[in-house]
Amino acid sequence: MTSKRPLWLAAAPVLFLLLWSAGFPIAKIGIAHAEPMTILALRYTLVLVLLAPLALILRPPLPKSFRAGFDVAVTGFLIQVVYFGLCYLAFKSGTSSGTVAIVVCLQPILVGLLAPRFAGEPVSPRTWAGLALGLIGAGTVILSHAELKTQGPFGLICTAIALFGMTGAALYEKRFGVTQHPITANLIQYAVGAAVTLPLALWTESAPISWDWEFIAVMAYLVLGNSLLAISLLLAMIRAGEVARVSALFYLVPPLAALFAWPLLGEALAPLGWAGMGLAAVGVMLASRRARG
Structure with missing residues (x-):
């Protein structure tokens, strides 16, 4: 007898994709107001400022062991510091968003290759x-x-x-991650992110922040939409499903990011891009579809 999936988990892929994809053009707007490491350090610090009072009031359970807390911290380091930090450094060095996107788009393939060994999950021919x-x-x-x-x-x-x-974050979370209270997990992960990016911003960046309503709106979205909601949904989906299928969702991020960039940045999607978006959607449906049995 199979248990019915909760409604929020069924809706999680769509909500995650919308929140995560919109973050790319929104972050690009933010780069015009502040330097990359400064944005990340401010983003992570604001998350901690928002969560600290909630933690004091609600007193969520802590990880049951040092190892459980360490596993949360490792996943946070891989996503917040290695992934976001190095992507932002690549942008700062002059690498275009297209070049970064092409390389990062290899993540689902890499997860598919490594999942049988590190997560104990075989990848079916349909998923491939x-x-x-x-x-x-x-x-x-x-x-x-x-x-x-x-x-x-x-x-x-x-x-x-x-x-x-x-890639490492997805596989590590699948193999070692256990369900933690979202406030506890986010506090640990963003404390790790802030502990690394804040010193980097202070040591390597000196340009002042251009504070205006646009930058405040950008930071509000990055903190609430990307940092709190999207990451929590991603980790919950990884724990609840096969990691290769969840990673396939990332193929829809470049098309949706391009779609959001149209009204936000005035960057229209070429006709060939629309065809690619449809092909990516078909691929994700094939890779994400659960086998019946």
């Missing part, structure tokens, strides 16, 4: 077909939409390490 279609579709969107450039090898090295950071 979906992953391949998703990669082709997402790559089509990126190539039709973004300029591909890089200023030397530093940006590409950062992007490659960021790819392994997000």
